[in-house]
Amino acid sequence: MSATPTLEHPAPAPAPEDPNRIRGNSVRPGDRIFRGVTRGAGILVLLIMGAIGAFLLWKAIPALRVNTVNFFTYQKWSPDNTPAKFGIAAMAFGTVVCAVIAMILAVPVGYGIALFTAHYAPRRIAAMLGYVIDLLAAVPSIIFGLWGLNYLMPRSYGLMQWLNDHLGFIPIFDNRLGVYSRSIMIASIVLAIMILPTVSAISREVFVQVPRAHVEAALALGATRWEMIRTAVIPYGRSGMISAAMLGLGRALGETIAVALLLSASFTISSHLTEPGGITISAAIALLFNESGAIGIGALIAAGLVLFVITLLVNMIARLIIERRRDFSGAN
Amino acid sequence: MAKRIDVSDLNVRYGSFVAVEGVTLTVEPRSVTAFIGPSGCGKSTVLRTLNRMHEVIPGATVEGKVLLDGEDIYGSDVDPVNVRRTIGMVFQKPNPFPTMSIYDNVVAGLKLSKRYRRAELDEIVERSLRSANLWEEVKDRLRRPGSGLSGGQQQRLCIARAIAVQPQVLLMDEPCSALDPISTLAIEDLIEELKQQYTIVIVTHNMQQAARVSDTTAFFNIAGTGQPGMLIEMDGTQKIFSNPSEKKTEDYISGRFG
Amino acid sequence: MSATIAPPGPPAPSPDAMESLSGRRLPRWAPWAVLVVAAALALLLAAFTAVSGRAGTSLVGIGLFIALQSGWSFAVEGRRHAIDRFATTLIYSSFVIAMIPLVAILVSVVVNGIKAFTPYFLLHSMRNVDPRGTGGGEYHAIIGTIEVVGMAAIIGIPIGILVAIYLVEYGNRSRLARLISFFVDVMTGVPSIVAGLFVYTFLVLTLGFQQSGLAGALSLSILVIPIVVRSSEEMLKLVPTELRESSYALGVPKYRTIMRIVVPTALPGMITGAMLAISRVTGETAPLLLTMFLTQSINTNPLTGPQATLPTFIWDQILNGTDASTNRAWAAALTLILFVMILNIVARLLARLSRVK
Numbered sequence: 001m002s003a004t005p006t007l008e009h010p011a012p013a014p015a016p017e018d019p020n021r022i023r024g025n026s027v028r029p030g031d032r033i034f035r036g037v038t039r040g041a042g043i044l045v046l047l048i049m050g051a052i053g054a055f056l057l058w059k060a061i062p063a064l065r066v067n068t069v070n071f072f073t074y075q076k077w078s079p080d081n082t083p084a085k086f087g088i089a090a091m092a093f094g095t096v097v098c099a100v101i102a103m104i105l106a107v108p109v110g111y112g113i114a115l116f117t118a119h120y121a122p123r124r125i126a127a128m129l130g131y132v133i134d135l136l137a138a139v140p141s142i143i144f145g146l147w148g149l150n151y152l153m154p155r156s157y158g159l160m161q162w163l164n165d166h167l168g169f170i171p172i173f174d175n176r177l178g179v180y181s182r183s184i185m186i187a188s189i190v191l192a193i194m195i196l197p198t199v200s201a202i203s204r205e206v207f208v209q210v211p212r213a214h215v216e217a218a219l220a221l222g223a224t225r226w227e228m229i230r231t232a233v234i235p236y237g238r239s240g241m242i243s244a245a246m247l248g249l250g251r252a253l254g255e256t257i258a259v260a261l262l263l264s265a266s267f268t269i270s271s272h273l274t275e276p277g278g279i280t281i282s283a284a285i286a287l288l289f290n291e292s293g294a295i296g297i298g299a300l301i302a303a304g305l306v307l308f309v310i311t312l313l314v315n316m317i318a319r320l321i322i323e324r325r326r327d328f329s330g331a332n
Numbered sequence: 333m334a335k336r337i338d339v340s341d342l343n344v345r346y347g348s349f350v351a352v353e354g355v356t357l358t359v360e361p362r363s364v365t366a367f368i369g370p371s372g373c374g375k376s377t378v379l380r381t382l383n384r385m386h387e388v389i390p391g392a393t394v395e396g397k398v399l400l401d402g403e404d405i406y407g408s409d410v411d412p413v414n415v416r417r418t419i420g421m422v423f424q425k426p427n428p429f430p431t432m433s434i435y436d437n438v439v440a441g442l443k444l445s446k447r448y449r450r451a452e453l454d455e456i457v458e459r460s461l462r463s464a465n466l467w468e469e470v471k472d473r474l475r476r477p478g479s480g481l482s483g484g485q486q487q488r489l490c491i492a493r494a495i496a497v498q499p500q501v502l503l504m505d506e507p508c509s510a511l512d513p514i515s516t517l518a519i520e521d522l523i524e525e526l527k528q529q530y531t532i533v534i535v536t537h538n539m540q541q542a543a544r545v546s547d548t549t550a551f552f553n554i555a556g557t558g559q560p561g562m563l564i565e566m567d568g569t570q571k572i573f574s575n576p577s578e579k580k581t582e583d584y585i586s587g588r589f590g
Numbered sequence: 591m592s593a594t595i596a597p598p599g600p601p602a603p604s605p606d607a608m609e610s611l612s613g614r615r616l617p618r619w620a621p622w623a624v625l626v627v628a629a630a631l632a633l634l635l636a637a638f639t640a641v642s643g644r645a646g647t648s649l650v651g652i653g654l655f656i657a658l659q660s661g662w663s664f665a666v667e668g669r670r671h672a673i674d675r676f677a678t679t680l681i682y683s684s685f686v687i688a689m690i691p692l693v694a695i696l697v698s699v700v701v702n703g704i705k706a707f708t709p710y711f712l713l714h715s716m717r718n719v720d721p722r723g724t725g726g727g728e729y730h731a732i733i734g735t736i737e738v739v740g741m742a743a744i745i746g747i748p749i750g751i752l753v754a755i756y757l758v759e760y761g762n763r764s765r766l767a768r769l770i771s772f773f774v775d776v777m778t779g780v781p782s783i784v785a786g787l788f789v790y791t792f793l794v795l796t797l798g799f800q801q802s803g804l805a806g807a808l809s810l811s812i813l814v815i816p817i818v819v820r821s822s823e824e825m826l827k828l829v830p831t832e833l834r835e836s837s838y839a840l841g842v843p844k845y846r847t848i849m850r851i852v853v854p855t856a857l858p859g860m861i862t863g864a865m866l867a868i869s870r871v872t873g874e875t876a877p878l879l880l881t882m883f884l885t886q887s888i889n890t891n892p893l894t895g896p897q898a899t900l901p902t903f904i905w906d907q908i909l910n911g912t913d914a915s916t917n918r919a920w921a922a923a924l925t926l927i928l929f930v931m932i933l934n935i936v937a938r939l940l941a942r943l944s945r946v947k
Contacts, residue, residue, distance in 0.1 A: 028843050028845075033845075034845035035756075037752060039756050042766070043770070045753055045777065046769065049777060052780070052784065055792050056784075056788060113684050113688050117685075120682065123390050138934045140872070140875070140901060141875065142873065142875045143904075146919055150702075159646075162646070196688055213427035214430070215388075216427075217490070218429075219416065221416065221444065221493070221494070222415075222441060223413070225674055226674040226677035226678070227444050235431035236431060254779070255781070257901075257905065285787065286783060286876050290879070290883055297795075307783075314779070315779035319775050409615060411615060411667075413671075414613050
C-alpha cells in the first residue's frame, strides 16, 4: 500500500489560457456578428423614423410647389384641378376638434375606471375587470366605424335633438338644418370610446403602484377613501395621468377609419358640430387617396406629413413628462 | 384629556385564520404601554385593531370590544374615520407624502376636516414640529419636499403629522426599527415628553427600548406556527423585566427565544 | 444658543373631550334604497313629461340618484362622507359607462353578423357578384388577411425581438440605446395611416413597385415592431441576471447565452407580446387601403396585385351602402372580431399560464 494514492484518471488540466474566454463579449466573431445584427436592428428603427419624415417631405414638395394658395390656411381641397388649390385648414380643424372633444369625454372616465380597478373594486375581480376594459382596446377601428354608423348614429338623434333644443344657444350644439347624420360630434363620441382603454390602462398602472405606506398613512390620519385618494394616490400618479391623457390625445389625432366613416367629408370649418360635415387629415387621406391624381397624392402626402409631425410631438412630450417627473413623484 | 383603552376578549381573524385570540388588557391614560414579543406573535395586529386600521386589509375581522373611555370603537354607529382621527398612528417605515412639502405634510391631516386660516396653520405647524423636536432643523425649508430628509427626520415629521390633528392616543408600530441609534434616542426622548399629554402604545421588538421608555409592558406570544397569538402577561415594566410571573415571559426577557 | 422664549408644549389632545367617535352613518341598504326611489321617479317623469326615451330616462335617473344620495348623506353623515359617496358613485359609474359600449358593440356584431355568417359566405369571394346585391362571401378576404398579417409577423417580429435584445443585452444605457428606446416609444404612436403613406411613397412612388400584399405587410410591420420591442424588452429584463452569469461562468459566449438560455426563458412572454401585436394589426384598415387597395377576387400571391383583407372588405361593403352589403359587412365584422378576440385571449392565457413559475 503506497502512501500516495495514484489516480486512475488524472483530473483534466485547465485549458490553455485563452484571453477571449474571460470576457463575456466583444472579441469573438460570433459575438461581434450577433451584436452587430441586433444593433443594426436598433438602428433600423431610427432609420425608419427618419425615413418616414424624409420620404413624406420629398414626395410632398412637388405638390406643394404647384399649390396656388396657402397650404395652412386654405380650407378646400382640389389639388388635381388647374390651378391647384388645396389647404389643410379644414382638416386640421376637424382633427383637433375631434381629438379635443374625445379627450374631454374620455379622460375623466378613463381616470375613473383606473381608480375603480386600482382602489375601489374588490381585490379578486380587479384584475379581471382590467382585462375586460382592455378588450375594448382590442376592437378594431373598422368595427367601431361600422357600429357607430349603423347602431349609434341612428340612436343619437334624440340626444342631439335635445341638445339643440335646450342648449342650442351654444354654437356647438346648435343644429340649424335639423339633419343629424355624420358629424364631428358623433365622430368625437366614438373616438372617445376608442381612446378610453388607452387612458385608463396607463393611469391604472400608476395608481396601482402607489406604495401601500402612503395609502395607510392617509387612512391613519382619519381620511375617507376619497380623501385618501386625493392625498396619496392622485399626487403620486399625476405625471402618469398627464402622460395617459397625452397618449390618448396622440391616438385620437391619428385615428382614421372610424372617423372617416362618421364624417361627411365636407371641407369647411364650422362651429356647429352636430350638423353634417367635418373632415380630419387622416380621414381625408383614407377617403381621397385612391381617387387622386399625382398632385392629389402629393398633397395628401403633405397633409400626412403634418399629421406625422403633430403626433410625433405629442408622443414625445408625453414620454418626456413621465421621464422628468419620475424624480419628484417619489417613484424611487 | 388623554383617554384610556380597555380591550376585552379580542379575537382577530384574517378570513378563517385566527391571528390573535382572547386578548384582554387596559391601557392607562397618559402613560406609555409597550407591546413586546417574538415576531409573528400578533402585537402589531393588536395595535392595528386599536385604531381600526386592520380593517383596511380585506377579509380581516374583529370580535370583542375595544373601549375608548368607555365608548366601543367597534360600535355599530361609530365612524372609523373619527376613530382614526382620535387615535393616531406612526408606522415602522417613515412615510411622509413624497409629493408634499414638509409644511404640507404636517397639515395633511388637518386639511381634511376643515378650513383653517393661514395664521392658524402656521402656528400648528410650528408647534407640532417643535414638539417632534424637528423645528430647528427644518424651519428654514418648510416648503421643500418631505422626502428630502434623513430617516430619523422623516420619522419625526410623521410624528409631527400625527400629533398635529390632536389625537387622544398615539399608536407607534416599531417606530425606531428603521432608524439609527441617535435618531432612536431622539424619538425615545420625544416619547417621554409626549406621554404627559397623550396615551401612547408602542410596539417594539427591542426589549431595552421597552424597558427604557414604557410604564407598562404587555408580553405577547404564539404557541406555535399557525396558532393564534395571545397575551401572556401584562404588568408594570419594572416588574415584567425583573420578576415576571410567567415562565414564558422570563424566557423571552432573558433571550432564550425570540 | 439660549432660547429666549420657552417653546410651547406639544399640541395637547383636543380639549373637546366630548368629541364623540360616533358619526351618524347611513344604513347599509341606503344606496339601494336611493336607487329604487330614483328609478321610480325617473320612470314617473318619463310617463308624464317630455323627457323620455331610454337614454333620457336613464340620465335623469342617474342624476336623481346622485342628488338624492348626496343630499341624504350630507344631512346625516356630514360633508366629508357626502363627498366620499359622491366620488364613489362617480367612479363606479365611470366603469359602467365603459362597459355599455363594449357590450353594445359585441352584441351588435353578433346579432347582426349572424345573419350572413354562413359557410357559403366563408368559402366564396365576391368575384362576379354585383356589389349591391346579395351573394358572395369573404373567402378572399380571409386568405388575404392570413397572408398579409402572416408576412407582417414574419418581418416585424424578428426585427422587434432583435431590437429588444440589443436594448437589454448590449445597450448598457449607452446614448444610442437610449435614443433607440425613446424612438421605439415614439414609434408606437405613429398613426397607422402615416405608416401606410410612408410605405406607399417608399415602395410604390420611389422604388416603383405596385400596390400589393407585400407593401401592405410592410406597412403593418412598422406597427408591429414597436409593440414587440416593448413587450420583449419587459420579458428579457425579467430573466434573472444570475442565469446569465452562471452561463458566462461556464465559458459560454454571450451570443450563445442569449440565444440558448435568455431568449428561451423569456419566450412565453415574448410570444404573448407578439400575439397581441398581431391581433392589433389584424384589424388595421387604413394603411392597407393605401398600399394594396382592394380586390373582389381571390389573390393568393402577395407579391403582385392587390389582395383583400377582412378590414378592407368591411370598408368596401360599408361604402356600398345597400342592405345586402351591410349584412356582409356585419358578418365579416363578426369574423374579424372572432379572429382578434381569440388571438387576444389566447395571448393573455399564455401569459397567465407561463407566469406560474
